[in-house]
Amino acid sequence: MxxxxxxxxxxxxxxxxxxxxxxxxxxxxxxxxxxxxxxxxxxxxxxxxxxxxxxxxxxxxxxxxxxxxxxxxxxxxxxxxxxxxxxxxxxxxxxxxxxxxxxxxxxxxxxxxxxxxxxxxxxxxxxxxxxxxxxxxxxxxxxxxxxxxxxxxxxxxxxxxxxxxxxxxxxxxxxxxxxTANDFALSHPGGRLGRKLLLRISDIMHKDDGVPCVQQSETISEALFEVSKKGLGMTAVNNGKRLVGIFTDGDLRRILDARIDIHQTPISEVMTRRCVTINEHILAAEALAVMENKKVNGIIVVNELQEPVGAFNMHDLLRAGVL
The missing domain is CATH 3.40.50.10490 (Glucose-6-phosphate isomerase like protein; domain 1)
Structure with a gap:
């Protein structure tokens, strides 16, 4: 039947x-x-x-x-x-x-x-x-x-x-x-939706000593040590306190292909100067959209003086339930 x-x-x-x-x-x-x-x-x-x-x-x-x-x-x-x-x-x-x-x-x-x-x-x-x-x-x-x-x-x-x-x-x-969406999130704080709508980058970013950072005069090898130590796949590059660039795992692959001496070459010669940054007050969901649009896996968070105050990567968003 x-x-x-x-x-x-x-x-x-x-x-x-x-x-x-x-x-x-x-x-x-x-x-x-x-x-x-x-x-x-x-x-x-x-x-x-x-x-x-x-x-x-x-x-x-x-x-x-x-x-x-x-x-x-x-x-x-x-x-x-x-x-x-x-x-x-x-x-x-x-x-x-x-x-x-x-x-x-x-x-x-x-x-x-x-x-x-x-x-x-x-x-x-x-x-x-x-x-x-x-x-x-x-x-x-x-x-x-x-x-x-x-x-x-x-x-x-x-x-x-x-x-x-x-x-x-x-x-x-x-x-x-x-x-508004924020009003909606206030009645859904415990779920994934609430996390997407309420969570800000300041809530999940690495701060203080957790922010990978080197001076532009330091060598590539010193920058690599900082990348490895902080575990975010990147480091901010500063001139004093001000951000002037970023060095990532992707940059490392490019310099290895070019056979550059990592022990003598300053990081300023190989860093990415025009890097993507955001402020700490931005919503985590908005930050995710920026990362997807710019095709980056990590971002340095800066204040109004362009000084690094935080850093995060895609894994941090994943752990926070934003992804």
Whole structure:
């Protein structure tokens, strides 16, 4: 049986049905959508998102997306709310309730209490004539023509439409608030994304005695000793305290081919004079972009006087989780 069934066609049918459901959502992006966003953006408290069953899973994700994009929000299970969790909701909050049918008993049981507290309700349903929709302050329609499930039973297209509408709201609010990448990073400090957006070169660069540095009058062999000692594959070359060049492993390969006397030749004769430098306040992610653009594996960090204050290479970015 399995060899005769066309799994790929079944999958394509699902994708096409759900894609059509998402496309149809554009008809609901109107004055009601604007009113929804304005209610949420002026909310003085929190956005409480709730839903039962599969709608509950979608509601949980919408709450998480709102919270990570600058709109304080969390999910409350409607059944648990009736047994004490309503204490999480207070005046000044806004409730967003999800239900495809719009007749969820668990959610409707909360309506009287929410109205008594003067908490506005946004009902996101697939039935504009449902009880939830009629009794809400705002009814946001997410009706789909059909579920992707051939039996019309398992929530598929309807949950996808709810998720997309939730994303549309979250992003609209993000843009309206002028929410930035740095703001986003503040709510994601523990992950790789946070490291990319928050970490600065000053946090990962080698400092003080860890910075490879020689004077321009020193010999190539002395510079090689410094490169080997500091282990960054390069050394800054100074005239006094000021950077005048850099010497790298790549420069070493070139001088070996030229058969230069490394014990007598000053490093100033073979160093790279126009080297790439950055300041310590630059984001590590920006530094990575500079390295990739300039095709270098290490960079000297300088202050406003062009004095070396740090150094780092690609391995340091890798260890920091920026790569």
């Amino acid at each position: 399995s060899s005769q069934f066309n799994y790929c066609q079944s999958a394509l049918n699902v994708i096409n049905t759900e894609a059509a459901a998402i496309t149809q959502l554009s008809q609901y992006i109107d004055a009601t959508f604007t009113a929804t966003c304005e209610l949420l953006i002026t909310c003085k408290g929190k956005v409480i998102v709730t839903g039962m069953g599969k709608s509950g899973h979608i509601a949980n994700k919408i709450a998480a997306t709102l919270a990570s994009t600058g709109t304080p929000a969390f999910f409350v299970h409607p059944a648990e709310a009736s047994h004490g969790d309503l204490g999480m909701i207070e005046r000044g909050d806004v409730v967003m309730a999800l239900s495809n049918s719009g007749e969820s008993d668990e959610i409707l049981a909360l309506y009287p209490v929410l109205k008594r507290l003067s908490i506005p309700i946004i009902a996101m349903t697939g039935n504009a004539d449902s009880t939830m929709a009629r009794e809400a302050k705002i009814s946001l329609c997410i009706k789909v023509d059909k579920e992707a499930c051939p039996l019309g039973l398992a929530p598929t297209s309807s949950t996808t439409a709810s998720l997309v509408m939730g994303d549309a709201i979250a992003v609209a609010l993000l843009e309206a608030k002028g929410f």
